[in-house]
Each structure stands twice: as C-alpha cells, then as structure tokens.
Amino acid sequence: AQSVAQPEDQVNVAEGNPLTVKCTYSVSGNPYLFWYVQYPNRGLQFLLKYITGDNLVKGSYGFEAEFNKSQTSFHLKKPSALVSDSALYFCAVRDWLSGGGADGLTFGKGTHLIIQP
Amino acid sequence: NAGVTQTPKFRVLKTGQSMTLLCAQDMNHEYMYWYRQDPGMGLRLIHYSVGEGTTAKGEVPDGYNVSRLKKQNFLLGLESAAPSQTSVYFCASTGWGGDTEAFFGQGTRLTVV
Numbered sequence: 001a002q003s004v005a006q007p008e009d010q011v012n013v014a015e016g017n018p019l020t021v022k023c024t025y026s027v028s029g030n031p032y033l034f035w036y037v038q039y040p041n042r043g044l045q046f047l048l049k050y051i052t053g054d055n056l057v058k059g060s061y062g063f064e065a066e067f068n069k070s071q072t073s074f075h076l077k078k079p080s081a082l083v084s085d086s087a088l089y090f091c092a093v094r095d096w097l098s099g100g101g102a103d104g105l106t107f108g109k110g111t112h113l114i115i116q117p
Numbered sequence: 118n119a120g121v122t123q124t125p126k127f128r129v130l131k132t133g134q135s136m137t138l139l140c141a142q143d144m145n146h147e148y149m150y151w152y153r154q155d156p157g158m159g160l161r162l163i164h165y166s167v168g169e170g171t172t173a174k175g176e177v178p179d180g181y182n183v184s185r186l187k188k189q190n191f192l193l194g195l196e197s198a199a200p201s202q203t204s205v206y207f208c209a210s211t212g213w214g215g216d217t218e219a220f221f222g223q224g225t226r227l228t229v230v
Contacts, residue, residue: 009157032215042205043121043221044160051216090159094215104150104175104209105219108157 002027002095006108013081014116021076021111023091032094033074034105035065037087044090050074061085081115088112119143123222130198130229138193138225139212140208148211149191150175150219151183153204160207198200198229 003026013019025031032051036044048059053066065076074091089112092105121142130136140149147168152160162175164183172183180202182194191210195202205226208217 034218036221041224043223044209044219046218046220049216049218083158104148104152104162104165107160109157 002031002093002106004091004093004106004108006089006091006111008111009109010112010114012116015083016080019076019078019081019085019113019115021091021113022090023074023076023108024072025074025091026049026072026111027093027095028079029095031074032060033065033067034092035063035074036092036096036107037061038110039087039088041068047076047089083115083117086113086115119208121208121220121222122223123206125225126156127226128228130195130227132198132200132229134198135194135196136198136227137195138206138208138227140191140193140210140222141189141192141193142208142210142220144210144212144220145188146210146220147213149185150209150211151181151191152195152207152209153177153216154207163193163206166175180194198227200229203227203229 003069005024034049035047050067058064088110091108124139150165151163161177166172166185169188184192206223210218211217
C-alpha cells in the first residue's frame with residue numbers, strides 16, 4: 001500500500017523568504033511523486049513531478065522539489081515566496097509497481113501555505 | 118481546450134434524493150477518476166475507470182455508482198443521498214502511464230440536508 005504524509009497543516013512565511021512544504025511517502029517499489037496546488041474554489045493544478053533521474057525537479061511558478069530516497073521525502077521549495085503563492089498544496093504518490101497508474105494517486109492531507117506581506 | 122469539465126458546480130440535495138454528476142474530458146485520456154475532498158482528509162478515491170465500459174472501486178466507494186459508457190465521460194451517481202456525502206467532488210483524468218500527471222475538473226460542491 002502507498003501513503004503520503006504532510007506533517008504540517010499550515011506553513012506561514014513572510015513574502016520574499018524561502019519556503020518549504022514537507023512531504024514524506026511510503027511505497028513498496030519505486031515512487032512517482034507529484035505536487036499539486038489548489039486555489040480557493042478551484043480544482044487541483046499540477047506543479048511538478050519526480051519520475052526518475054535528477055533529484056531536484058523544477059516546476060511551474062518557480063517551485064522546485066527535492067527527491068530524497070533515503071529519507072523517503074519530496075519537499076516542495078521556492079527561493080522567494082510571493083503573496084500569490086498562498087494556497088493549499090498537496091503531495092501525491094503513485095507506486096511504480098502498480099503499473100500504468102490505473103488505480104490513481106494517493107494524496108496527502110494538504111498543507112495550507114500562507115505568505116504574509 | 119476545455120480539459121476536464123464537471124457539471125453541476127453546486128447542488129443541494131435532501132436526504133434520500135438521487136443525482137448524477139457528470140465529468141467530461143477532451144484530452145482522449147484513458148483513465149478517469151472520482152475523488153471526494155473533505156477538510157483535513159485530503160482527496161480520497163471513490164471509483165475509477167481504466168477505459169470505456171470499465172469501472173473499479175477506490176478507497177471509499179460505498180453509496181456511489183459510476184458508469185463510463187463513452188471514453189470522454191465518467192458519471193458519478195448517488196442513489197440515495199446521505200448527509201455524510203456532503204463534500205466537494207473532483208473528477209480527474211490521465212493518459213496511459215503511471216508517470217503522467219492528472220488533470221482535474223473545478224469540482225462540484227454537494228450539500229445533503
């Protein structure tokens with residue numbers, strides 16, 4: 001079984017400071033990892049993914065994430081936060097062994113990111 | 118390119134009533150999913166489909182039925198709504214392959230009174 005943990009319900013960061021949203025995962029095989037963002041009253045939007053290769057992946061809106069296999073983590077980062085980054089962020093995992101991904105992604109509970117002006 | 122479209126966006130039902138949520142995608146995706154989102158619970162998979170005419174149960178299937186008669190459409194039905202089904206429902210689709218990202222609709226906010 002696969003699972004995702006986002007240990008922080010909320011993260012507060014001052015505008016212009018770096019931000020980190022934490023995610024750890026558990027899978028039987030190799031993971032496919034994703035980050036999504038949800039703005040109020042909207043659906044989820046894809047930010048970035050790790051499939052294989054370079055442990056640092058870059059995505060939309062200046063976000064990046066670092067895959068750490070030994071710590072089973074996939075933390076989302078941004079060097080300089082913007083007020084417009086305030087949203088709900090979800091980490092998600094799919095076990096590579098599940099084959100084709102047909103049974104969907106497993107999501108964390110989400111982290112509210114609040115960027116203070 | 119519309120992507121994934123859900124209808125309706127809002128609905129209020131009385132306990133025991135039935136309704137159908139419609140999801141349509143125009144990306145020729147094989148896989149489609151229905152999730153529910155509840156505060157503090159993240160997204161939980163209700164049912165999914167790996168192709169036209171096929172459906173399967175997800176994590177929380179009880180009280181829901183689905184159908185995929187056409188590749189582009191995935192319907193979620195509530196036969197007898199209960200207050201516990203008050204939630205925001207999201208449809209998503211992906212192409213073939215575990216490494217592809219999912220595209221989500223804008224959600225349906227359902228309240229059962």
